[in-house]
Structure formats: structure tokens, C-alpha cells
Amino acid sequence: EATERGFIPxxxxxxxxxxxxxSQPPVGxxxxxxxxxxYGDRWLLDETYDxxxxxxxxxxxxRAWDGLLCxxxxxxxxxxxxxxxxxxxxxxxxxxxxxxxxxxxxxxxxPFDEGRHLxxxxxxxxxxxxIMDCEALAGIACILGRAADAEExxxxxxxxxxxxxxxxxxxxxxxxxxxADTGEFTYRLSPTHFYPLLGQVPTxxxxxxxxxxxxx
Numbered sequence: 001e002a003t004e005r006g007f008i009p010x011x012x013x014x015x016x017x018x019x020x021x022x023s024q025p026p027v028g029x030x031x032x033x034x035x036x037x038x039y040g041d042r043w044l045l046d047e048t049y050d051x052x053x054x055x056x057x058x059x060x061x062x063r064a065w066d067g068l069l070c071x072x073x074x075x076x077x078x079x080x081x082x083x084x085x086x087x088x089x090x091x092x093x094x095x096x097x098x099x100x101x102x103x104x105x106x107x108x109x110x111p112f113d114e115g116r117h118l119x120x121x122x123x124x125x126x127x128x129x130x131i132m133d134c135e136a137l138a139g140i141a142c143i144l145g146r147a148a149d150a151e152e153x154x155x156x157x158x159x160x161x162x163x164x165x166x167x168x169x170x171x172x173x174x175x176x177x178x179x180a181d182t183g184e185f186t187y188r189l190s191p192t193h194f195y196p197l198l199g200q201v202p203t204x205x206x207x208x209x210x211x212x213x214x215x216x
Contacts, residue, residue, distance in 0.1 A: 005062075005074075006054040010098055017082045021073045021089040022098035026059060026129050028052055029136035030198075036143070045140050053149060056137055059130055060156070065113075065180040067163045068122040069130055071095040075117065095119040099126070106177060106188045113181070120181040125192025127164055128175075131157045131199030157199065164201050173209035175201070189214075 001012035003020050008028060012018035029052050036045055063069045073094025078085040088094045092112035096102050096119070110121045134157035141150035167175045169185055175196050176185040194210060196202055202210060 002051050002055070005058065007058045007062075008051075008055055010100075011084075015082075016080045017084060019084065019094075019097070020076050020079065022071075022094050023055070023058070023063075025098070025100050025126070026056070026133040028055065029133045029140060033136045033139055036140070042143075045144055049140055049144060049146075052137055052140070056133055056153065056156075063118065063126075065116060065118055065120075065122065068160070068167070068178075068180075069126045070118040070121055070180055071098045071107075071123060071126060072116070072118040073098060090114075090117060092119060099123070101190070101192070104190060106186070106190055106192075108188070110179065110186075111181065118180070120179055121186070122167065122178045122180050123192070124164075124167055124175045124177050125190070125195040127160060127167070128192070128195030128197070128199045128201060131160050131164075131201060132195075134160070135199065161199060161201050164196060164199075168202075168206065173206075173213045175210075 001009055001018055003009050003018060005020070007023040010019040010022045010024050032044060032048050032052065059069055062074065063072050073090050075090030088097060095112060096107050107119065107121065110119055113120050134153045138150045138153035138157065141153060164175060167178055169176045174193055176187065178185050194215065197207060197210070
């Protein structure tokens with residue numbers, strides 16, 4: 001279902017209908033690597049690697065705002081004359097759909113920047129998932145002997161991990177979403193605020209605060 005722009009769409013169905021405006025959240029590399037570790041099928045890595053790499057590179061090119069990722073929805077010319085190609089495309093709702101958390105109150109009252117085609121929120125969950133994706137894909141690259149790609153992905157994970165330091169709120173003891181337009185933290189919380197753990201972003205002390213003060 002990969003689109004012409006190189007990302008895996010939020011949905012795909014019959015007759016070429018797919019969300020060419022918005023991606024699936026970046027969980028593909030983690031899934032493929034987990035399957036390989038469970039079953040040892042090298043062909044699965046060979047089959048999916050180039051598509052996963054293209055998708056990984058797509059995120060910073062199309063969803064970055066001041067160095068961190070935001071959900072978005074890009075307008076495009078309809079391809080198959082379907083209802084889904086003109087409704088909730090290039091707007092706030094399309095960006096919310098890209099998150100997979102369509103109606104989360106985290107996104108209430110957050111504006112959509114029509115010039116950037118991005119929701120004005122540097123999202124903790126998205127950035128945590130993306131770092132995890134970089135690390136998982138770097139692991140696949142190492143298995144396939146793609147050393148240069150592995151280095152690229154590891155460096156990208158490290159860069160985003162460093163930028164996420166700016167989302168840590170020491171008073172709250174948690175990484176917080178931040179308005180990209182105003183620089184203000186938002187305090188509506190969800191399970192996605194634990195996603196930095198997937199990318200090994202926090203220090204041990206920070207991770208213990210996240211778990212003890214919020215999960216427990």
C-alpha cells in the first residue's frame with residue numbers, strides 16, 4: 001500500500017483508494033524486526049527493507065517543525081475520485097487521523113498550520129515512536145549488511161533523542177507535548193506520553209519518575 005510519496009498510508013482499500021494525505025504511525029520497522037526475531041525469516045527483511053527506509057526518511061522531510069515531528073495531512077490531487085480523497089484532507093481532522101487517536105482531547109484547541117500542513121503540536125508519542133523506528137530499522141540494516149544505512153539511522157535516532165530533552169518537564173516528571181506555534185507545554189495526558197520509553201529517551205532516573213509518579 002505504499003503511496004507514490006513513499007509512506008505507508010493510514011488506510012488502504014480496494015480500487016487504489018488510500019490515504020495519500022497521511023501516514024500510518026511509524027511502527028512498521030518494529031513489527032518487521034519482531035517477526036524476524038521470532039521466526040528467523042530473512043526474506044521478510046529483504047522484501048520490506050527499502051520501503052521501510054523510504055518511509056523512515058519521509059517523516060523528517062514532511063512532518064518536522066523546529067526539529068521535532070508533528071502530525072499532518074497534505075493536500076493532493078484526487079487519483080481515483082473517491083470520497084476519502086477530498087474530505088478530512090489537508091486539515092486538522094486529517095492530521096488527527098494520522099495519529100490513530102482520531103478524537104483524543106490532546107489535540108483539542110490545537111491549530112492546524114495550513115502552510116506547513118501540520119498540527120501545531122510537537123507530539124511526544126510520535127517522536128518516541130519515530131526514534132523506536134529508527135533504532136529498529138538500524139537493527140534490520142545491520143542484519144542485511146547495510147552499514148551506511150545503519151549509521152544514518154542511528155545518528156537520526158540520536159538527534160531526535162537529544163531534541164526530545166526539550167520536551168521534558170521536570171516539575172511534572174514527564175515528557176509533555178508542546179505547541180509548535182507558541183512554545184507552550186500542554187498538560188492533557190495520554191498513554192502516548194510513555195512512548196519515549198520505547199525509544200530509550202529518558203535517563204534511568206527520568207524513567208523511574210515517569211513510572212512511579214504517573215503509571216503507578
